[in-house]
Amino acid sequence: MSAERxxxxxxxxxxxxxxxxxxxxxxxxxxxxxxxxxxxxxAGAGAxxxxxxxxxSDPLMDGPIIQEGGARALATGVGLEEGLEIAGxxxxxxxxxxxxxxxxxxxxxxxxDEFARRAADHGVSGVIVADLPLxxxxxxxxxxxxxxxxxVLFAAPTTTEAxxxxxxxxxxxxxYGVADLGVTGERKVAxxxxxxLAGRIRALTDIPLVxxxxxxxxxxxxxxxxxxxxxxxxxxxxxxxxxxxxxADAISSVATGVREFRAAL
Amino acid sequence: MKLERPDSRGRFGEFGGRFAPETLMPALEELEHAFEAxxxxxxxxxxxxxxxxxxxxxxxxxxxAERLSAQLGFRVLLKRxxxxxxxxxxxxxxxxxxxxARRMGKPRVIAETGAGQHGVATATAxxxxxxxxxxxxxxxxxxxxxxxxYRMQMLGTRVIPVTSGAGTLKDAVNEAMRxxxxxxxxxxxxxxxxxxxxxxxxxxREFQRVIGDESLEQLGEDLPxxxxxxxxxxxxxxxxxxxxxxxxxxxxxxxxxxEGIETGRHGASLGEGSPGILHGTRTYLLQNADGQVQExxxxxxxxxxxxxxxxxxxxxxxGLARYVSITDDESLEGVSLLARTEGIIPxxxxxxxxxxxxxxxxxxxxxxxxxxxxxxxxxxxxxxAEARS
Ligand SMILES: Cc1ncc(COP(=O)(O)O)c(C=O)c1O
Numbered sequence: 149m150s151a152e153r154x155x156x157x158x159x160x161x162x163x164x165x166x167x168x169x170x171x172x173x174x175x176x177x178x179x180x181x182x183x184x185x186x187x188x189x190x191a192g193a194g195a196x197x198x199x200x201x202x203x204x205s206d207p208l209m210d211g212p213i214i215q216e217g218g219a220r221a222l223a224t225g226v227g228l229e230e231g232l233e234i235a236g237x238x239x240x241x242x243x244x245x246x247x248x249x250x251x252x253x254x255x256x257x258x259x260x261d262e263f264a265r266r267a268a269d270h271g272v273s274g275v276i277v278a279d280l281p282l283x284x285x286x287x288x289x290x291x292x293x294x295x296x297x298x299x300v301l302f303a304a305p306t307t308t309e310a311x312x313x314x315x316x317x318x319x320x321x322x323x324y325g326v327a328d329l330g331v332t333g334e335r336k337v338a339x340x341x342x343x344x345l346a347g348r349i350r351a352l353t354d355i356p357l358v359x360x361x362x363x364x365x366x367x368x369x370x371x372x373x374x375x376x377x378x379x380x381x382x383x384x385x386x387x388x389x390x391x392x393x394x395x396a397d398a399i400s401s402v403a404t405g406v407r408e409f410r411a412a413l
Numbered sequence: 414m415k416l417e418r419p420d421s422r423g424r425f426g427e428f429g430g431r432f433a434p435e436t437l438m439p440a441l442e443e444l445e446h447a448f449e450a451x452x453x454x455x456x457x458x459x460x461x462x463x464x465x466x467x468x469x470x471x472x473x474x475x476x477x478a479e480r481l482s483a484q485l486g487f488r489v490l491l492k493r494x495x496x497x498x499x500x501x502x503x504x505x506x507x508x509x510x511x512x513x514a515r516r517m518g519k520p521r522v523i524a525e526t527g528a529g530q531h532g533v534a535t536a537t538a539x540x541x542x543x544x545x546x547x548x549x550x551x552x553x554x555x556x557x558x559x560x561x562x563y564r565m566q567m568l569g570t571r572v573i574p575v576t577s578g579a580g581t582l583k584d585a586v587n588e589a590m591r592x593x594x595x596x597x598x599x600x601x602x603x604x605x606x607x608x609x610x611x612x613x614x615x616x617x618r619e620f621q622r623v624i625g626d627e628s629l630e631q632l633g634e635d636l637p638x639x640x641x642x643x644x645x646x647x648x649x650x651x652x653x654x655x656x657x658x659x660x661x662x663x664x665x666x667x668x669x670x671x672e673g674i675e676t677g678r679h680g681a682s683l684g685e686g687s688p689g690i691l692h693g694t695r696t697y698l699l700q701n702a703d704g705q706v707q708e709x710x711x712x713x714x715x716x717x718x719x720x721x722x723x724x725x726x727x728x729x730x731x732g733l734a735r736y737v738s739i740t741d742d743e744s745l746e747g748v749s750l751l752a753r754t755e756g757i758i759p760x761x762x763x764x765x766x767x768x769x770x771x772x773x774x775x776x777x778x779x780x781x782x783x784x785x786x787x788x789x790x791x792x793x794x795x796x797x798a799e800a801r802s
Contacts (some may be wrong), residue, residue, distance in 0.1 A: 217575075222705065255704075281431065281438045283436070
């Protein structure tokens with residue numbers, strides 16, 4: 149079961165009283181030929197697993213940096229098949245758990261069962277769908293779990309207590325705690341609401357909790373690390389790709405970034 | 414059967430729903446409950462009716478287009494939404510939603526706009542009711558509808574250019590949604606058509622059905638055989654269709670065929686698309702096999718959208734309405750036709766409906782055809798002049 153790679157990683161981090169680092173990177177960056185190397189470099193820099201972005205034309209949960217990363221990947225022909233292939237090679241080379249992150253229409257057009265089966269064939273551990281709330285998640289979560297993968301569900305600072313209970317009852321493989329209102333992107337000041345959200349979730353369940361969205365500096369990551377099993381960092385790394393002049397620069401810059409986050413956790 | 418309202422999950426049959434980031438879900442639930450309560454509250458309805466009457470100028474007339482009828486050989490009636498304050502049907506929905514936002518205690522509203530009509534309507538309602546307003550508009554649309562950009566600014570609204578994608582309506586919706594994900598606690602998103610996650614398609618239809626309800630009352634026993642409206646997101650069309658649905662009247666929605674269906678550069682989501690999820694709702698979309706949404710193309714910014722309201726998807730599948738399309742060139746002919754026979758310059762969007770009745774004159778002989786003239790063409794004059802030169 150592919151989900152086990154993920155759950156045992158969280159268990160090991162919990163046993164060691166430390167926090168997992170899950171970098172987000174769009175599949176196909178800095179270019180399709182260097183995509184696997186990019187993830188390998190992040191593994192070497194201390195990543196515990198990956199959120200592999202499958203680009204989508206209308207990413208309404210993403211800010212300008214990840215939008216631009218996705219648009220670049222799409223323009224070089226990276227879609228679902230290429231994204232899953234990259235994820236599969238990353239898992240095979242690094243042995244680390246990989247989740248794929250995309251939007252509902254990409255899953256629905258492939259068909260939830262077909263999507264989940266292909267992801268499982270590539271060794272993927274879990275699925276994150278940014279525009280899939282609990283109410284619509286049922287058929288996709290069932291397909292994902294039938295294929296032996298874990299489904300991730302979100303909880304946000306705006307999530308009411310009643311909704312939070314229903315999210316917990318759906319038993320996601322982990323809860324993605326949205327650390328700040330707003331779309332993905334860098335923030336100068338860390339949100340004050342991540343800690344409060346984490347506290348509310350911890351009071352209800354010990355399902356692993358991973359915080360993401362708006363965590364853009366090692367200091368910000370360190371500030372929330374104690375309250376979560378893992379931290380997701382995306383825009384701060386994708387920005388390094390957008391700013392780099394060559395694929396080699398992009399890879400080494402991202403690795404540096406991952407190393408800094410790892411050191412802070 | 415047409416549905417009074419979608420089911421508890423916001424579905425019209427297999428269409429609709431609520432595919433939104435978790436951050437927005439509590440706000441969508443709050444909005445649903447606030448609208449439900451307002452819609453049965455006589456105080457809210459009285460205030461809305463007062464504004465629609467004294468501020469918007471409703472009821473809009475139904476005009477017997479005699480010279481056009483004579484030329485086409487069948488009877489044409491025009492529902493004059495172009496005469497509503499600010500020049501299009503969009504104000505019906507904007508006033509309703511901004512009133513609701515005020516009732517919900519939200520000090521700020523945002524909107525997306527394509528042709529600029531919805532942006533102007535929202536800016537107008539916000540000025541009237543004293544709310545802060547920002548409007549997202551694609552770069553390309555800012556260029557082709559510059560008159561409306563100035564109007565919004567004069568009304569005290571900030572127009573935010575959207576540079577992602579093709580710089581048209583789809584991108585403006587994305588950007589408005591993204592803003593909303595960050596500001597949802599103090600901001601209401603005034604969606605401009607019957608699209609988006611539940612409760613928007615239902616709520617916007619309820620605010621726009623005044624067009625059809627009024628028409629039924631104005632016509633009395635003299636019911637039309639055919640009702641025609643242009644379809645971008647589908648708000649003016651569902652607004653006039655809904656009260657007529659199920660009465661055995663032929664309901665015809667006209668989509669944008671752009672440069673021609675065969676060129677692939679069009680906005681005919683119902684005619685040429687397939688079911689998928691965009692902007693929080695399951696509906697017909699222009700998309701590739703990988704689920705990537707394709708750019709739409711239309712000379713009219715308001716029809717330049719690769720999706721459509723989920724209730725139209727439902728109407729199409731049930732046969733409650735049928736959907737056809739008209740090219741850019743044909744729509745320009747529609748503008749001339751109405752201008753010269755009736756002294757009315759229609760919006761490019763509305764001209765799609767006019768053009769279709771001229772094109773379908775053969776099958777319409779002997780019938781009475783009610784066309785929803787969704788807006789006036791002032792905003793398009795410069796663009797039309799350029800297209801002709
Ligand atoms: C005059 C006019 N008609 C029609 C439309 C298309 O929208 P809908 O299909 O929601 O009526 C617009 C949109 O901007 C418009 O301005």
